[in-house]
Amino acid sequence: MMNAFVKKDRKYGGSYEKIPIPEPSDGEVLIKIKSTAICGTDIHIYAWNAWAQANIKKVPLIMGHEFVGEVVETGPGCRLLKVNDVVSGETHIPCGQCYQCRNGTPHICFNLELPGVHRNGSFAEYMTYPEACLVKLPPSIPVEYGALMEPLGVGVSAVENAQVSGGNVVVIGSGPIGLGIISTAQAMGAGTITALDISEYRLGLASKCGACYTINPSKTDPAAFIGEKTRKVGADVIFDASGNPAAIAGAFKYLRKGGSVHLLGLPSAPTSIDLAPDVIFKEATIHGYHGRKMFQTWTRMIALLESKKIDLDPMISHRMPLSEAERAFEMLEKGEDASKILLVPGD
Numbered sequence: 001m002m003n004a005f006v007k008k009d010r011k012y013g014g015s016y017e018k019i020p021i022p023e024p025s026d027g028e029v030l031i032k033i034k035s036t037a038i039c040g041t042d043i044h045i046y047a048w049n050a051w052a053q054a055n056i057k058k059v060p061l062i063m064g065h066e067f068v069g070e071v072v073e074t075g076p077g078c079r080l081l082k083v084n085d086v087v088s089g090e091t092h093i094p095c096g097q098c099y100q101c102r103n104g105t106p107h108i109c110f111n112l113e114l115p116g117v118h119r120n121g122s123f124a125e126y127m128t129y130p131e132a133c134l135v136k137l138p139p140s141i142p143v144e145y146g147a148l149m150e151p152l153g154v155g156v157s158a159v160e161n162a163q164v165s166g167g168n169v170v171v172i173g174s175g176p177i178g179l180g181i182i183s184t185a186q187a188m189g190a191g192t193i194t195a196l197d198i199s200e201y202r203l204g205l206a207s208k209c210g211a212c213y214t215i216n217p218s219k220t221d222p223a224a225f226i227g228e229k230t231r232k233v234g235a236d237v238i239f240d241a242s243g244n245p246a247a248i249a250g251a252f253k254y255l256r257k258g259g260s261v262h263l264l265g266l267p268s269a270p271t272s273i274d275l276a277p278d279v280i281f282k283e284a285t286i287h288g289y290h291g292r293k294m295f296q297t298w299t300r301m302i303a304l305l306e307s308k309k310i311d312l313d314p315m316i317s318h319r320m321p322l323s324e325a326e327r328a329f330e331m332l333e334k335g336e337d338a339s340k341i342l343l344v345p346g347d
């Protein structure tokens with residue numbers, strides 16, 4: 001038997017339960033989870049909001065999808081991994097059959113399956129997972145960083161595509177996703193990086209990750225600030241990691257002509273953009289991102305982490321036993337000072 005944090009019923013909350021250790025089926029390995037991080041998606045599922053009610057088909061469900069662990073058993077047909085390998089998980093499990101999968105974009109497969117959403121996740125002592133979606137980590141990377149590579153990768157994928165080298169970059173939202181963007185933009189040679197957030201605590205983390213300027217849009221007008229810093233030219237590259245519709249629409253006002261906007265944050269409502277002045281006459285490029293390129297982004301991340309060009313320590317605010325998951329959710333729901341909370345199974 002093992003301990004796991006489970007969504008038992010179709011209602012608010014989660015519970016710490018004893019359940020049987022799963023067995024790996026064809027192509028799967030059994031992983032002993034070393035560390036697992038809480039993400040916004042888990043908060044939606046915990047809170048049982050409208051998104052969770054529509055998307056969670058099966059309960060009871062072990063929550064969690066950001067993890068690092070050690071392979072303790074290989075199931076039938078496994079060829080890539082061995083017992084004792086330390087692995088991080090790519091959470092987009094593609095079908096391998098659809099148009100997207102067969103045309104080089106499995107990370108946006110039509111039939112994506114996600115742990116902690118569609119199948120049992122990582123808030124547990126053990127988890128089974130397809131070996132094809134695991135990435136073996138070299139010993140030079142701190143093990144707990146493996147639990148943060150999934151969220152880091154969203155930013156790495158975006159920053160690599162955005163070509164930030166030498167540019168004036170703005171990152172809206174300095175949560176874990178925004179911090180990953182800031183660190184990566186700095187590692188990939190951005191000129192200036194301006195971080196925005198309405199939380200002073202998170203702006204402090206943005207500075208630690210390499211932001212040159214931090215602004216709180218509830219106190220300082222971002223358009224006036226960026227205009228002054230860029231001699232009225234505007235920002236070359238803007239990333240949104242807030243999901244705030246007004247902040248996204250506002251970003252186009254301080255984007256320079258010919259610049260690009262990269263959208264990662266998930267607005268909960270439709271967002272309106274003034275297309276003629278803000279996109280068409282600006283010749284602006286808008287790009288959306290879902291997850292990480294499989295597995296180019298992971299190759300980049302390993303290089304960035306091994307070479308210590310990215311330091312994930314500022315992103316980790318707490319390490320707590322898995323048995324205290326409820327307290328961790330309470331902190332995040334109340335908006336207490338926190339960034340990534342790592343849950344560690346096994347008391």
Ligand SMILES: NC(=O)c1ccc[n+]([C@@H]2O[C@H](COP(=O)([O-])OP(=O)(O)OC[C@H]3O[C@@H](n4cnc5c(N)ncnc54)[C@H](O)[C@@H]3O)[C@@H](O)[C@H]2O)c1
Pocket residue numbers: 039040041151154172173174175176177178196197198199202217241242243244246247263264265266267289290291
């Ligand atoms: N595209 C993807 O594949 C993908 C993957 C993971 C997360 N996400 C999304 O990315 C976003 C960021 O994720 P996170 O884990 O960092 O979430 P988070 O909620 O911890 O961070 C969002 C940050 O935005 C800040 N913010 C809110 N309104 C703002 C405003 N008007 N201006 C500036 N900052 C503002 C908040 O204070 C917060 O610090 C979320 O919307 C999440 O759902 C997308």
Ligand SMILES: [Zn+2]
Pocket residue numbers: 039040041065066150151
């Ligand atoms: Zn996540």
Ligand SMILES: [Zn+2]
Pocket residue numbers: 094095096097098099100101102106109110111112
């Ligand atoms: Zn597919």
